[in-house]
Amino acid sequence: MKSSESKKHIENALNDLDINNFNDSDITLDKINRDWSIYQLKKGHRYSADDMLTAWMAHKVAGDVDVQVDIGAGIGSCGLMTLWKRSPHSKLVMVEAQHISHELAKRTLQYNDLEHRVEARYGDIRNTSILPEQDFFPLVTGTPPYFPIDKALTSPHPQRACCRMELRGNVYNYAETASRIVASDGWFVCCHAGTDPRLEDAMTKNGFHIWHRLDVLFREDKKPTLSVVACRKMAGEREDWEPLVIRTLDGKETNIYKAIRIEMGHEPV
Secondary structure, three states, rough: HHHHHHHHHHHHHHHOOOOOOOOOOEEEEOOOOOOOEEEEEEOOOOHHHHHHHHHHHHHHHHOOEEEEHHHHHOOOOOHHHHHHOOOOOEEEEEOOOOOOHHHHHHHHHHOOOOOOOOEEEOOOOOOOOOOOOOOOEEEEEEEOOOOOOOOOOOOOEEEEHHHHEEEOOOOHHHHHHHHHHHEEEEEEEEEEEOOHHHHHHHHHHOOOOOEEEEEEEEEEOOOOOEEEEEEEEEEOOOOOOEEOOOOOOOOOOOOOHHHEEEEEEOOOO
């Protein structure tokens, strides 16, 4: 199937996803930290280490900001994990174009009594009517899809496919949107595939300076699976962080990764 045909097929399948058509057995409610839980499709897109590590880095660099926007928010995991680290008055705006993910996120907000702190907007991040703010947010986070439609295996589940494949924008679109809406002294924290040079290229082409980069190895003998960058419009001396290894050769979580999980609100195993 050609990439254009495949994209159209997935978009049509996405339009057929309605949360009202799913039974309770199709949706899980899982802990995202010790205080909050998140609704996810059992066989759909589910939150991952990518979201947690982006949230972790965002809090490390930006601290307790008054408001954050998470673009391409999906089911809300990255934004909510960052929000959890901040003070109770802090707010979050989540923008998502997938209707099923947007509806799951709204259900999560209601369950955790977060509707007074989080605004969930439904729409494409490239649409300025969805994000009319300019030079406003002190923190922008984004976890864009990693692969062009013809460069990787596409999941048969349309929600998972859209989170992995570049069907509604890529890292350049995320960086362009972030550059427009982030405050002049704010931060944009974004993750992408670890070996993809487009991550840094997208940042610099949209006026960002990379202050920090974190490469993440899912196992110590592997190449970086993902990378997270923290960027600003203002120039500064770049200081990359020590690469993070999640698992040792025997499959056990490393102590540093365990410490990060605990810092982000997960109970010790």
